[in-house]
Amino acid sequence: MTLQHVFGVDLGTGTVKIYDQKNDSISKEVNMVAVRNTDTVFAVGNEAYEMYEKIPENMEIISPMSNGRISDVLMAEAVLHTLLFRTSTRVGYRPVIYFSVPMDMTEIERRAYSTIARKGRFRRCRVYLVEKPIADALALNIPIHHTKGDMIINIGDQSTEVAIIADKRVIISRMIPIGGRSFNEAITQGIRKKNNFAISDRTANRLKVTLANLTEDPAEGCKVSGIDLSSGLPRNGIISSRNVSECVQSEMLKVAIELRKILERIPPQVRAGVLENGIYLTGGSTRIPGIAEYLTRQLGCTVRLSKYYELSTICGLRELITHTELQHWAYAPGRR
Numbered sequence: 001m002t003l004q005h006v007f008g009v010d011l012g013t014g015t016v017k018i019y020d021q022k023n024d025s026i027s028k029e030v031n032m033v034a035v036r037n038t039d040t041v042f043a044v045g046n047e048a049y050e051m052y053e054k055i056p057e058n059m060e061i062i063s064p065m066s067n068g069r070i071s072d073v074l075m076a077e078a079v080l081h082t083l084l085f086r087t088s089t090r091v092g093y094r095p096v097i098y099f100s101v102p103m104d105m106t107e108i109e110r111r112a113y114s115t116i117a118r119k120g121r122f123r124r125c126r127v128y129l130v131e132k133p134i135a136d137a138l139a140l141n142i143p144i145h146h147t148k149g150d151m152i153i154n155i156g157d158q159s160t161e162v163a164i165i166a167d168k169r170v171i172i173s174r175m176i177p178i179g180g181r182s183f184n185e186a187i188t189q190g191i192r193k194k195n196n197f198a199i200s201d202r203t204a205n206r207l208k209v210t211l212a213n214l215t216e217d218p219a220e221g222c223k224v225s226g227i228d229l230s231s232g233l234p235r236n237g238i239i240s241s242r243n244v245s246e247c248v249q250s251e252m253l254k255v256a257i258e259l260r261k262i263l264e265r266i267p268p269q270v271r272a273g274v275l276e277n278g279i280y281l282t283g284g285s286t287r288i289p290g291i292a293e294y295l296t297r298q299l300g301c302t303v304r305l306s307k308y309y310e311l312s313t314i315c316g317l318r319e320l321i322t323h324t325e326l327q328h329w330a331y332a333p334g335r336r
């Protein structure tokens with residue numbers, strides 16, 4: 001039995017995923033903090049999301065990440081430690097944390113991961129970083145050492161991360177600033193314009209999850225509450241699946257245009273590999289029905305939908321933690 005306690009952490013902009021090796025379990029919570037009187041942490045994770053858009057005046061809801069990067073170190077630390085404690089109340093001597101991280105980080109950004117981890121009972125922990133596309137590739141079983149060209153598209157909460165793997169490494173990585181949050185905003189704006197009706201972000205998210213479909217129209221509707229913009233009074237309204245899907249599709253078209261540009265610019269041999277192998281699609285936003293078929297049509301090549309969705313990066317960390325031969329993909333924050 002190992003004495004060491006090992007965790008994998010994927011600090012996503014929308015959700016934090018934690019792998020606990022001891023229980024071989026993965027947990028997921030919203031990446032949000034409710035703060036009272038500007039500096040007291042009141043609620044973290046799903047508890048904070050429950051309060052979202054319903055908070056009293058002396059409180060605010062903070063997202064510690066922006067576009068997959070830590071934007072508020074103190075809040076990221078609060079989220080990490082609260083959620084680690086929820087996952088596991090006991091940690092052994094010198095626990096280890098593997099973080100999945102964006103490509104192209106600065107030295108300061110890399111060190112921020114040690115800063116947020118090494119607190120309280122984790123002050124002696126060891127920290128390792130793994131680039132997100134590598135973690136995704138491990139989950140998706142992509143043969144990183146042999147492939148001539150593989151492309152991974154991860155559509156998350158605030159961004160779409162694109163990575164191309166060839167020559168035993170990530171040769172190209174791009175971030176398109178469109179993700180699930182952009183879909184929610186497009187739905188809110190679209191309904192405001194078309195129905196003269198204002199809905200909350202939570203309602204837009206619910207409409208996206210229940211009604212959006214990128215290949216067929218299920219011809220369904222959903223009853224929601226909002227504000228009538230003519231009278232300024234609250235009322236209920238029925239929103240159709242077609243209305244919601246059109247809003248999501250307008251954002252996805254922008255993503256497809258950017259993806260086409262990236263495909264056109266990659267070296268011909270690598271592109272041939274990508275087209276032969278098919279493009280891998282993952283991330284929480286790929287739960288929208290018909291998204292792989294939509295991108296297949298737009299890009300003119302096979303797009304394979306991963307079965308892991310938002311869990312692909314954390315599943316990749318789990319692979320790395322449980323297979324020592326994969327651990328050369330991890331590095332210490334000060335080593336690059």
Ligand SMILES: Nc1ncnc2c1ncn2[C@@H]1O[C@H](COP(=O)(O)OP(=O)(O)OP(=O)(O)O)[C@@H](O)[C@H]1O
Pocket residue numbers: 011012013014015016067068155156157158159160179180181205208209283284285286287288309310311
């Ligand atoms: N069933 C669903 N249908 C549509 N979208 C969904 C569904 N389930 C989750 N999502 C969306 O997935 C997004 C979160 O995905 P994910 O967890 O991969 O992102 P993240 O890792 O937190 O963010 P990022 O990778 O951008 O830092 C949210 O915008 C959420 O609304």
Ligand SMILES: [Mg+2]
Pocket residue numbers: 012013154156157283313
């Ligand atoms: Mg992510």
